Amino acid sequence: xxxxxxxxxxxxxxxxxxxxxxxxxxxxxxxxxxxxxxxxxxxxxxxxxxxxxxxxxxxxxxxxxxxxxxxxxxxxxxxxxxxxxxxxxxxxxxxxxxxxxxxxxxxxxxxxxxxxxxxxxxxxxxxxxxxxxxxxxxxxxxxxxxxxxxxxxxxxxxxxxxxxxxxxxxxxxxxxxxxxxxxxxxxxxxxxxxxxxxxxxxxxxx
Numbered sequence: 001x002x003x004x005x006x007x008x009x010x011x012x013x014x015x016x017x018x019x020x021x022x023x024x025x026x027x028x029x030x031x032x033x034x035x036x037x038x039x040x041x042x043x044x045x046x047x048x049x050x051x052x053x054x055x056x057x058x059x060x061x062x063x064x065x066x067x068x069x070x071x072x073x074x075x076x077x078x079x080x081x082x083x084x085x086x087x088x089x090x091x092x093x094x095x096x097x098x099x100x101x102x103x104x105x106x107x108x109x110x111x112x113x114x115x116x117x118x119x120x121x122x123x124x125x126x127x128x129x130x131x132x133x134x135x136x137x138x139x140x141x142x143x144x145x146x147x148x149x150x151x152x153x154x155x156x157x158x159x160x161x162x163x164x165x166x167x168x169x170x171x172x173x174x175x176x177x178x179x180x181x182x183x184x185x186x187x188x189x190x191x192x193x194x195x196x197x198x199x200x201x202x203x204x205x206x
Contacts, residue, residue, distance in 0.1 A: 055194060066187040073180040080176060084169040091162040094155055101152045108144050113137045 113134045117124050125133070 058194060059191065062187065062190050066183065069183055070180065073176055073183065077173060077176045077180065080169060080173045084166065084173055087162055087166045087169055091159065091166055094159045094162060098152065098155045098159065101148055101155060105145065105148045105152070108141060108148065111141060 115125070115133050115137070116130055
């Protein structure tokens with residue numbers, strides 16, 4: 001929109017210059033200088049058109065470079081955001097796993113041996129059988145707790161790894177987004193830096 005406004009202003013200035021030159025040409029008819037002024041007007045028009053063509057080509061080049069780099073950065077941002085979302089999802093799953101392991105540990109740790117009678121006839125078990133079953137219970141309980149603790153350590157390590165990767169990916173996303181913002185700013189600055197036709201004395205080379 002800003003570029004269109006600049007082009008409209010430039011066209012208006014050019015038209016005013018042409019109008020002034022044509023008025024001077026009309027006035028010169030009475031003095032016999034028509035041929036010279038017509039030649040000057042034609043030369044001015046050619047030079048102005050050539051100058052404007054070069055300016056237009058520079059604008060096209062600036063815009064093309066901006067579009068290519070913008071597309072690259074947008075693709076990078078989308079890719080890294082997808083990776084970040086995946087890391088966040090995996091981290092949430094790992095944290096849920098850790099909480100479940102806490103619950104499992106407390107549940108298993110709270111278990112006590114209660115098998116003092118036969119599960120079939122419900123008669124009291126002999127003391128040696130009670131001792132045997134209690135030993136089996138304690139061993140199984142210990143093995144289960146050991147497995148939960150090992151799983152918990154692995155899960156904690158995984159969480160630490162995912163947190164580091166998440167933070168790193170966040171930084172990469174921020175860096176890419178900042179680069180895109182800077183690209184937009186520099187693109188506009190490059191367009192604004194191009195001189196207008198009326199700002200160039202004698203339409204010198206840009």
